[in-house]
Amino acid sequence: MKHWIFIGACDKRELLMYLGRILAANRKRVLLVDTSKELRYRYAMGMESDGLPIAEFCGMDVATGFADSLDLYRALDEGGESELAYDYILYDMDNGSFGHKDLWEGADEIVWVTGLGRYALEKGREQFVSLLELYPDLVGRRVKKVYMHSVDSQLTDEYISSFVSSLPICWEAKAVRIPLDEGNVAVRLEGEHAGTIEIRRITRAYKRVLIELVEELTKWDRGLTRKAVRYADRRRA
Template sequence: MKKMMFAGACDKSDLVLYIGKLLAIADQKTLVIDATQEQIYRYSVPRIDADYPITEFEGFDVANGFYCLGDLQTYMEEQQERFDAYDCVLIDTDRTDSVAQWGDVQHYTLVTTYDKRTIRKNQALIEAIFFPRTDTETEVLFQKVILREVDCQINEEYVESTISEYPIRWSEPSYPVFFDDVDYAVKIENQFNERLAMKRLSKPFKQGIQDLALLLSGLPESDLKKALKQAERSK
């Protein structure tokens, strides 16, 4: 099992769900965990409520209402299911009180925008990730995703400077997702249609989705390319 945490105080649900769909098409048993404060996946995934804490959607599972690994594992044991049966687990969180409670995470991804609120809240998230660590010297590899990137005075270097006191090693390249009105329109339509159509997404966004799925899964790049083409064809 491989876990990737998407930490960030912005809505990244569409990105995470698209990655989940791609992995599922590539025959990876995948779980997406909505560990966000507002439980925002309920607006995109049908039948998510207290009676269905884990819901199948577009070929993968989506869990909500769990804020730490222990609670999720306990629930799955009660349902006679195994958490370690998943190949890939994607954790979406913006909570400082539980961001460090997901056990060993193989891939950390900081997801941000350039607005001041997100950058400041992400500082607190990063602090919460590193606070319980006893090893303060070993660097932790982070991917960086910039959502709704625009040309302005604030840039990636500024984002990095706000958390430079922590032992972070930034993976290269980063994943800028430039603001695109069609990507935004597809997100809205998918929410109301309760599906994950991907055909109309911008080419850079689809490339970022594929790259992150490749990083997490370790599958051959050709498998993810085939999965993306299949995702584009699905209705």
């Protein structure tokens, strides 16, 4: 079982749902964990606010409403399951307190997902400062960078990185940029209201970025990743 932690002060649902869908399309068992108090993923799934705490959605399981990771593991155990039964667990972290020390230090990947607005960048720095205070052993940890809804602007990667570069983190030099596109936004919004995920309708540029990110995270080869994306294209909820 591999687990990835995505942290950052922006809406990460779109990205994580696409990643989970692609992983599931390659016959992997996936658990996506929503740590938000607002239960945001239930709305993205078209569920009622009092829905099941662990629900199947588009080939993966989505967990919402748990106080912390140990609470989640207890619920899985009571249901005759285990976190170890999943090939991949994706945590959408709003703060470091949801996960315990071993969860953070044992993460196969930690990914900083941020928008380019000043609030998201400043808040992201605050999150990492708090995280390092909670878990000092994360000093020197390698962290990937993903910029959501990136646009052509004078905000260079050097400038964006300056918000967090002084922290004792080993930041990967190259950031993954998710391009802002009106059509992609429409696909996400329509998917939320229809209760589905439709990767087939997003732009080729977005698919290329997803393929690149999946390859980096899973270490799959290009052929396998493209095959998983094509299969995710065809699958419907």
